Amino acid sequence: LTTSSTGPGVVLRHLRDAGPRSRARIAPDTGLNKATVSSLVAELVERGLVGVGAADRAGAVGRPGPTVDLDGRAVCGIGVELDVGHVAVLVLDLRGEVLLEHRVPVDVAACGSERALDEVAALVRTAVAAAAATGAVPVGATVAVPGLVDDDGVVPVAPNIGWRGVAVRAGLRARLPDLPLPAVENDANLAAIAECVLGPEARTPDLVRLTGGVGVGSGVIVAGRLLRGSSGLSGEVGHFPSGGHDRPCGCGRRGCWEAVVGLGALLRAAADGDRDPLRDPGRDPGDRLDELVARAAAGDPRTVRALTDVGTALGTGAAIMINLLNPRVLVLGGYFADVGPFLLEPFTRELHARVLAPDLAGGRVALSGLGVTAAARGGALVALEPVFDDPTVVPVAPRRTVGVR
Numbered sequence: 001l002t003t004s005s006t007g008p009g010v011v012l013r014h015l016r017d018a019g020p021r022s023r024a025r026i027a028p029d030t031g032l033n034k035a036t037v038s039s040l041v042a043e044l045v046e047r048g049l050v051g052v053g054a055a056d057r058a059g060a061v062g063r064p065g066p067t068v069d070l071d072g073r074a075v076c077g078i079g080v081e082l083d084v085g086h087v088a089v090l091v092l093d094l095r096g097e098v099l100l101e102h103r104v105p106v107d108v109a110a111c112g113s114e115r116a117l118d119e120v121a122a123l124v125r126t127a128v129a130a131a132a133a134t135g136a137v138p139v140g141a142t143v144a145v146p147g148l149v150d151d152d153g154v155v156p157v158a159p160n161i162g163w164r165g166v167a168v169r170a171g172l173r174a175r176l177p178d179l180p181l182p183a184v185e186n187d188a189n190l191a192a193i194a195e196c197v198l199g200p201e202a203r204t205p206d207l208v209r210l211t212g213g214v215g216v217g218s219g220v221i222v223a224g225r226l227l228r229g230s231s232g233l234s235g236e237v238g239h240f241p242s243g244g245h246d247r248p249c250g251c252g253r254r255g256c257w258e259a260v261v262g263l264g265a266l267l268r269a270a271a272d273g274d275r276d277p278l279r280d281p282g283r284d285p286g287d288r289l290d291e292l293v294a295r296a297a298a299g300d301p302r303t304v305r306a307l308t309d310v311g312t313a314l315g316t317g318a319a320i321m322i323n324l325l326n327p328r329v330l331v332l333g334g335y336f337a338d339v340g341p342f343l344l345e346p347f348t349r350e351l352h353a354r355v356l357a358p359d360l361a362g363g364r365v366a367l368s369g370l371g372v373t374a375a376a377r378g379g380a381l382v383a384l385e386p387v388f389d390d391p392t393v394v395p396v397a398p399r400r401t402v403g404v405r
């Protein structure tokens with residue numbers, strides 16, 4: 001993501017985005033002179049954020065210099081994801097490596113927000129303890145919520161977990177008084193940030209990610225920045241009116257897009273009557289999705305038809321986003337990625353029919369490879385951002401073994 005790094009942050013961010021390289025290569029890459037790069041690297045080594053290792057032979061003229069790379073050991077970021085059926089935590093080190101991943105099934109709508117925040121706080125404590133065991137200092141935590149999140153960390157509405165006016169950040173501050181104040185952000189926004197930093201679409205400056213779950217959300221990255229709107233409430237595409245139906249939506253309205261393309265709608269459409277296990281609310285939605293994918297792979301006509309219908313309806317709405325935003329890549333994540341092989345053909349056919357500019361305005365469609373942890377990953381990355389903005393927030397480390405890990 002494009003943010004305002006200064007001083008050593010310029011070097012640290014460049015190493016994350018461009019990969020390990022010698023000081024001689026960092027200088028022209030960043031526009032800094034060699035002496036400045038050397039002193040910035042020395043400062044980053046002192047803080048335990050980079051290591052200097054073996055010779056970098058790529059593009060070397062003359063004697064190759066040693067490679068500088070991020071050192072993952074000093075700090076970590078915590079991401080927590082609250083979803084309809086679970087609470088999950090994921091801890092990333094500075095290199096983006098997973099230090100801890102843990103998931104607890106919780107019926108968030110049924111247990112109420114106080115219990116759910118207790119679970120979140122317990123997972124943050126688990127993460128802090130796990131980080132302490134590795135010697136990494138947690139620099140922050142971000143909690144992903146499946147609903148609107150305003151700039152004060154309050155959730156005005158989260159339809160699919162039944163929350164209205166829940167003060168998430170204040171509730172977590174009360175439960176975790178000894179830790180840095182956690183940030184709170186919409187889950188689809190965090191998943192889009194994860195796509196922008198990790199994986200094959202990393203550093204695509206204009207990216208739209210649609211996340212399919214019980215609800216459907218979007219995260220929009222424009223020119224390397226997350227589009228949040230004037231108070232952080234943008235991107236609620238799941239409640240676009242979608243023509244031709246009046247199905248009830250979790251938000252209380254009728255005719256919303258997610259009432260047709262959300263996971264609940266797909267499971268209902270694919271089920272063979274009310275007694276089909278696909279419709280059993282007592283079964284884990286992930287298990288039901290696995291069952292649906294198995295049926296589609298076996299060519300079950302009802303399942304294939306349901307997926308075709310969802311793919312087409314998804315394309316109709318996604319075409320609005322392409323016409324509006326002209327992304328370089330549109331990433332389908334969440335359950336859309338799981339059923340991607342069955343969805344892509346009707347989806348892209350509808351896109352080509354509905355997008356005004358030829359060839360999808362130069363954009364392409366990709367399936368996310370980040371799996372179910374995308375929002376938690378995005379949360380952990382956001383928690384680490386202050387270190388890339390200003391590495392001096394990390395204190396100079398006690399003498400540690402210097403070297404690239």
Ligand SMILES: [Zn+2]
Nearest residue numbers: 239249251256
């Ligand atoms: Zn709705």
